[in-house]
Amino acid sequence: MSIATVNPATGDPVEQFEPHDAAEVERRIAQADAAARALRSTTYGERAAWMRAAADLLEEDLESLARTLTVEMGKPIAQARAEVGKCARNMRFYAENAERFLADEPLEDPGAVGASRAYTRYEPLGVVLAVMPWNYPLWQVIRFAAPALMAGNAGVLKHASNVPQSALYLDTLFERGGFPEGSFRTLLIGSAAVDAVIADPRVKAVTLTGSEPAGRAVAATAGRFVKKAVLELGGSDPFIVMPSADLDAAAATAVRARVANNGQSCIAGKRFLVHADVYDEFARRFAERMSALRVGDPLDETVEVGPLATRSGRDELAELVDDAVSKGARVLAGGRVPDGAGWFYPPTVLAELPDDARLIQEEAFGPVASLYRVADREEAVRIANQTTFGLSSAVWTQDPDEEAWFIRSLDAGAVFVNGMTVSYPELPFGGIKNSGYGRELAAAGIREFANLKTVWRA
Template sequence: MSRDFVESINPATGEVIARHVLMDAAALNAAIDTAHAGWITWRDRPLPDRAATLAALGAALRDRADRFARLITAEMGKPIAQARAEVEKCAGLCDWYAANGPALLADEPLPVTDDGRAIVYWQPIGIVFAVMPWNFPIWQALRAAVPIMLAGNGFVLKHADNVQGCATLLAETAVAAGIPVGAFTNIAIAQEASIGVVGDPRIAAVTVTAGPAAGAAIAAEAGRHLKKSVLELGGVDPFIVLADADLDAAVAAAVTSRFANAGQVCIAAKRLIVEAPVLAAFTERFVAATRRLVIGDPMDEATFIGPLARPRGRDELHAHVVASIDAGARLLLGGEPLPGPGNFYAPTILADVTPTMAAGCNELFGPVAAIMTADDADHAIALANATEYGLSAALWSGDAVRADKLARRIEAGAVFVNGISASDPRVPIGGIKRSGYGRELSWFGVREFANAKLIWTR
């Protein structure tokens, strides 16, 4: 990498796919000018027209599904079947907001009938600057962009260096679907240039999915300029299995949640907290199921675990594994990088993990599962909350009433009972503590960046 360009490198082979020239100051200024002009055009379209255009975006994504999927796999290593699922999920996102969005932004009368007529109108606030990660190259960008743009805002995307091909194709697809040129703009800039964009007076607000350090830096700059920000900063999400859970269902869900996308998922099951009476049975089945996972060429339809997206990520992951074993964790499976080209890491399972170990308090962004033992349900909740993060959690139990009471005690933005943590346009996603603040998706994501404008006529 140089100061003038970034490279897309195939993480399965190490080969350079493409070089993308970074914008200089003049090009960046021109891009934001174009974004502003595009936003004005988009803002002035009636809400039903914006919804219809988002439906067209969903259709355009399906038309380009194979192209998108192959590019996702080539740029960040996601197995091709999972990449296709990501594209379809994005198209479904567009469908849902096209169908439900106008109702979410409908005028809201307020009960002041004794003193005139009061109505809240939801209006756009301007251009939202988005700093997005590489692990879901189009889902992360669109889950932010679609509700933001439905509300009439513009969207300027600063995507991760290694998925610039996906970012470029997204912007092209937006225009093909009928979104005005500039209303969805991709800017290829160095990471450090993001701070300057936040302060640009043409930018109204910021949304970030990143690590806590990067998120805090961008949010601090947004605060300095009195601009709203929404942050999703990852987590060490607990996956609690109580003694009365359906063990086979819990094991299958844990394997999927922990190892899909090679474990590079913000809301993946990071810490498997298992009640003592079923610990041995759960662990035996979980290890056996993990052994059956196919790891290899991400372009192969049979592959479930591909390479990690970046060599640095694999090195950091392995350091956490080694540190945890040194601190007393038991290695049940894997525990090392795989030989040969690419950033492959063996599916790994650690047992006897405690909250102070590296695997118990850090976000392991890779195919490593940390199993913790809970004495009882209360201890499981205490372990789940023994973290600085609070993005999502899963809780498995055969008693729905008890599970609901326990779920309310978990410190997280969302708790999924007898299911895996998932993002879905029908429900909000977002965290607390060091996992960030604000919400995406559902009506929350639409209204986060909309002006609730009151007009009270007496």
């Protein structure tokens, strides 16, 4: 098993790391277990001070850390800086709000249950395992770690094997901020070792962001050992454009929604469902903007789209496009693997997809957009809801009644109106159907890994 940084812009190896053996994994879990017991006796004020200090350290390291993200997985350098900044903001958000989110909640009328006092309180679970992907090497982890640690839990991280430098940075960040030793520990292990960590009695829960097969495997093991799990899996999010929409704003936003992070985002707009009355004009504007994007070295400040993170990811994306084209789909932009080094794929727009194209049901994890012409809002929702995924969605309309109808009708964990899906610390994040279950961020996210304890007093 290879745990290594390979620059996706060149395909060249950068640094390789030895996996942790069983003894080292045991040592790190033991450290996390001891830290979890210590954290239970700390106050929200103490944890908040440590979390703010860790956020300060993150910002001090911004330039070097952003470069690490770009070299490890290929995101444009400006987006890497933005990811670091977003992580620091999330850490401060939970430092500020954790105590309020987890405050005791008294029953207004305790006499109704024969008590003089009755209330609920939130308590930490202990050690929580996070299995995280490579596409947002810091953000995916921090959006779990910040609330988990502020709730008084400890964390252990199994990160993707192609972002080990990011994983090792996170291994020390929280201790540098002042948290007890072992409060957050990285495990350099492969996927085959995850089941044993979930089974460990010191590990009380697990959260995973990743593919549907990975989610099924983790959920099965968690279920076998009766442990709490939160899953954030794939998405094939619809981006719906109705006749009343501001077409220029919709087209410009559609491009950002599709190619942010080189198109490797679970919440990216992937299927663009456009009303027939405005389809031709939207398609023209969208394809022109996609074709005009600058693709190249992600360390170049002017580049808008870098390489895909892995060769296998680039090849799988190309296979999906080739399958659709071979069955009759029309290419409006891109559609061919470029010559040269690195795992690049051009911003691509496909139209007139046949029903048997794999892209109809499978997630395109890269800068490939599928365009659909729809006759009315009913057809738009039928196509939007026909996939097995249900992560997020976007709707463009200026009609208030139409807006309310779409909000009611779309099967998704979120609906964004006249904008693109973005995750915010202040808003719950998660999906339904095969996109997973549970929520991250906001108050819902910190409560996922807390024991809701009922207290009744005579």
